Amino acid sequence: MMPRMAPRSVTVVGPDAAAAARGRQVLRIGVTGLARAGKTAFLSSAAANLLAPRTGLPVLSRRLAGRLVRVAIAPAGAESMPRFDFRRHLATLAADPPRWPARTEAVSLLALDLDIARPGLARALPPRRLRLEFLDYPGEWLLDLPLLGQDFRQWSEAALARLQTLAPLPARAFLDFLRALPARAGADEPLAETGHGLYRALLNRLREEGGLAMLQPGRFLMPAPGPEPPWMAFFPLQGGGGGLFRLLAARYDAYRRAVARDLVSPGFGRLDRLVVLADVLSALHAGPAAFADMADALGSIAEALRWRRSRTLRLPQLGTLRLPAWLGPGGIGRVAFAATKADHVAERQRASLAALMRAMTLLPDAAGEARAAVFAIAAVRCAEDFVWTLDGGNVAAVRGRVLGDERLTRSYPGEVPDRLPGAAFWAQPFLALPQFEPMRLPDGGAAGVPQIGLDALIGFLLDDVL
Numbered sequence: 001m002m003p004r005m006a007p008r009s010v011t012v013v014g015p016d017a018a019a020a021a022r023g024r025q026v027l028r029i030g031v032t033g034l035a036r037a038g039k040t041a042f043l044s045s046a047a048a049n050l051l052a053p054r055t056g057l058p059v060l061s062r063r064l065a066g067r068l069v070r071v072a073i074a075p076a077g078a079e080s081m082p083r084f085d086f087r088r089h090l091a092t093l094a095a096d097p098p099r100w101p102a103r104t105e106a107v108s109l110l111a112l113d114l115d116i117a118r119p120g121l122a123r124a125l126p127p128r129r130l131r132l133e134f135l136d137y138p139g140e141w142l143l144d145l146p147l148l149g150q151d152f153r154q155w156s157e158a159a160l161a162r163l164q165t166l167a168p169l170p171a172r173a174f175l176d177f178l179r180a181l182p183a184r185a186g187a188d189e190p191l192a193e194t195g196h197g198l199y200r201a202l203l204n205r206l207r208e209e210g211g212l213a214m215l216q217p218g219r220f221l222m223p224a225p226g227p228e229p230p231w232m233a234f235f236p237l238q239g240g241g242g243g244l245f246r247l248l249a250a251r252y253d254a255y256r257r258a259v260a261r262d263l264v265s266p267g268f269g270r271l272d273r274l275v276v277l278a279d280v281l282s283a284l285h286a287g288p289a290a291f292a293d294m295a296d297a298l299g300s301i302a303e304a305l306r307w308r309r310s311r312t313l314r315l316p317q318l319g320t321l322r323l324p325a326w327l328g329p330g331g332i333g334r335v336a337f338a339a340t341k342a343d344h345v346a347e348r349q350r351a352s353l354a355a356l357m358r359a360m361t362l363l364p365d366a367a368g369e370a371r372a373a374v375f376a377i378a379a380v381r382c383a384e385d386f387v388w389t390l391d392g393g394n395v396a397a398v399r400g401r402v403l404g405d406e407r408l409t410r411s412y413p414g415e416v417p418d419r420l421p422g423a424a425f426w427a428q429p430f431l432a433l434p435q436f437e438p439m440r441l442p443d444g445g446a447a448g449v450p451q452i453g454l455d456a457l458i459g460f461l462l463d464d465v466l
């Protein structure tokens with residue numbers, strides 16, 4: 001028997017055309033978040049728990065009342081998007097001792113097929129056939145959207161002004177380079193390369209050491225797959241009508257065209273749902289500057305979603321861009337903003353964490369016409385709640401195993417504010433999160449992965465299709 005294959009000349013990317021043809025409703029869910037936000041943990045846990053819904057997602061399972069008849073990882077078929085390596089990630093979490101999946105650098109897709117029996121009398125009909133496609137969408141890329149509305153001069157001004165405010169300055173090498181440039185430097189390739197190298201190294205340091213998120217251009221930190229085009233070699237430069245300025249401005253525009261192209265590409269151009277993850281607790285520890293930076297990043301993502309109100313976007317020098325379907329009408333129907341690693345604080349504090357997330361994303365109108373909600377989740381729960389008697393008083397703390405330590409470690413990082421924190425909050429330390437070990441998973445994770453709030457989040461995403 002001949003296997004049915006997509007014709008060679010057609011690259012099947014984006015929502016699986018073959019699945020749609022076989023009568024599966026395809027729902028594409030973008031999962032985004034900045035580096036270390038918990039995207040891989042989220043996808044691994046979502047898959048493991050959807051495969052074992054009774055134990056893994058009890059709330060969703062009760063709601064479906066036994067109607068979920070079959071869940072399976074969808075075969076990769078002839079698609080060109082790399083698959084999310086679910087088996088390997090789950091094996092890592094289920095190892096003895098458990099470990100965390102390694103950092104991921106590339107975009108990938110996780111597809112699950114669900115067959116859901118119809119309710120009531122319709123039960124006799126064939127089941128609803130649904131394909132969930134989770135796309136690991138780099139948060140850095142969403143942060144490139146605001147560039148579409150800024151020309152090189154405006155962007156350079158804003159980027160350099162931001163660098164000036166970051167003290168102590170790891171930016172010295174780059175800023176010294178800028179100062180040493182002749183006023184009307186010519187279009188000199190080695191200069192462009194050197195400046196680009198210094199700027200890119202700086203962005204990396206700000207992310208790694210400074211814990212900053214609002215770093216642009218995002219593709220300098222998370223490049224698109226494939227060889228790097230020469231127009232990537234630019235950096236912010238102020239004033240001057242010299243040849244170097246013109247060269248960098250031209251490269252910046254080429255970069256913006258690539259951003260606009262990706263927005264409408266079949267691989268990334270269509271999303272039905274969006275999950276935005278952020279490690280808000282770590283930002284509380286990192287201090288007011290890092291926290292404000294995260295709020296900025298979340299705000300600008302929410303702002304990009306507001307574009308759905310207008311169908312086209314007029315860009316200086318780039319002409320008119322027809323908005324991609326997922327930003328247009330009928331695009332993203334639901335957006336979930338989730339504060340991750342919420343097992344680091346006790347239950348009462350998790351409610352505050354969700355409220356804080358709401359304040360940071362300025363919901364309810366943050367997502368335009370899409371339905372939006374906030375959550376505090378732990379995709380891979382590592383710690384349990386526990387009342388700790390400290391200095392004669394009781395605090396709601398948690399305890400878990402820290403990586404490489406057999407004993408249980410107690411942790412109480414501090415009180416989570418339920419609104420944007422003011423000076424009084426920053427006067428008290430909020431402790432760093434210990435790196436907990438995932439809980440032991442019996443049967444290699446076949447019964448799912450312990451979680452908090454993932455149940456509710458997935459229920460929200462799928463509410464209208466279930």
Ligand SMILES: Nc1nc2c(ncn2[C@@H]2O[C@H](COP(=O)(O)OP(=O)(O)OP(=O)(O)O)[C@@H](O)[C@H]2O)c(=O)[nH]1
Nearest residue numbers: 035036037038039040041100103104341378379380
């Ligand atoms: N306690 C706890 N820690 C978590 C949870 N999810 C993630 N972490 C921690 O956060 C780290 C980063 O999580 P990942 O899922 O790898 O984050 P990511 O967004 O995929 O990161 P990159 O691939 O580097 O962009 C993990 O190695 C864990 O230490 C969680 O639910 N609970």
Ligand SMILES: [Mg+2]
Nearest residue numbers: 039040103104
């Ligand atoms: Mg990852």
